[in-house]
Amino acid sequence: MQRQASFMATRRQHRAGKTSLYAKYNLASRATAMVQRSSGASEPLDNRQNLEYAGPISIGTPRQPFNMLFDTGSANLWVPSAECSARNVACQHHASASSSHVADGRRFAIAYSTGHLSGMLAQDTVAVGRLVVQNQTFGMAIHESGSTFLDTNFAGIVGLAFRSLAEQQATPLFQNMCDQGLVEKCVFSFYLKRNGSARQGGELLFGGIDAKRFTAPLTYVPLTHADYWQFQMQSVEVDGKTISQGRQAVADTGTSLLVAPPREYLIINSLLGGLPTASGEYLLRCSEIDRLPEIVFVIGGQRFGLLPRDYVMQVANDDGSSVCLSAFTLMDTEFWILGDVFIGRYYTAFDVAQRRIGFAPAA
8 A cells, every 4th residue: 555655745735735726606706225336437546635626537549548536616627638737737747639539619718716727628538436327517727827727736627517507508427327228316415534645545435335344324405506516504603602604605616725704714613723824724622623613504304514634624734834724715606615624534426317415424
C-alpha cells in the first residue's frame, strides 16, 4: 500500500482549495440492497491530503488515461487540449490524437477566482472502468491561466451536477451513462476515506450504492433544485444550540471544506473560540481540539454530527510549523455547501432518476 510521506496539507494548499468555489456558485472573488456488480462501475479514488479525490478515466481511440476530479458541484467534463501551450504548466498532460474524435465547433469558457480556462468542445468515447460512453461532449482546454490548476493531483474535471448547469448545455457524463443504458440504476454514490492511503482514498460507484460502505439506512431528501445537488436542511446545532434553521444546502464533492452563509460563519467560528486571520481563516488551539463540541446537521429528520476531528484541520506553514484551522469557511451566499469534510463522514448517494440525495454514516 502506497502512502503519502505526509498527510498534512500545507496552508497554501488549504487556501488554494477554496479558489474555485466562487465561480461554481456564480459569485465574485453549492437501507437499500447492495448494487449488483453486473451493472455499473466502481471507480477507485486517490486522496490528496483530504483536499482532492481523483480517479482514472480514458478518452478516445486509442484510449488515453487521465486522472480526474469528480465534482458534483459542476456539470462539464474537460481535459487539457494538445493545443495547450507547452509553456503552460497547468496543462502539461493533454489530450492527444484520437481516431474517434469529432470536433464540435463550439467554444467553452469557465472562470475561476484566480484564473480561467477556455477552449473548444469536442465529442469522443469516454471509458470509466468497463463502462464506455459514446459521443460524449467534453471541453478541450487550450488556455489555463492563473494558479487554480497548479499543484493538483488531477488533469481535468468530470462534472456530476445537472445539465442546466453545464457550459453550452453539454450532457454530463453520468446522464449519458443513464441514457445509453450502461447502468441499471441512475444513481451514483461516494465513499471518501479521510486520512486514508493516497492510492486507496475511497470509491465512486456508478450505477447504485454499496451497502458495505455504510452502517445505517440511507436518509433520502428530495432535491429543491436540479442544477446543483441542492436540498432543504432543517437546522444546524452547535453544542445543542440551534444556530441555523431552514437553510438550503448543496452536496459538493469538489469542495474540500464546509461553506456557511455569512451569519452562521461568524457564529459557528465564534462558538469554537476561533481567532480570525487576515486571510479569512479561523485559527483554533490545537491543544484544545478534544474539548470542542459536536456540530450537528439535521437533514430529513435525522441528525448528522461532526466531531472536532472531522472539522478541525491541521495544516503546515511554510516554515514547517503547523496550525489548526476551522473547516468552516465563508461565501456570500444564503445556502450551505457540504464538501468533503461532511461527505467523508457520511456515505452519499446521488439519485439522478428520482431527484433525491441520501446520507448514511460511512463504514
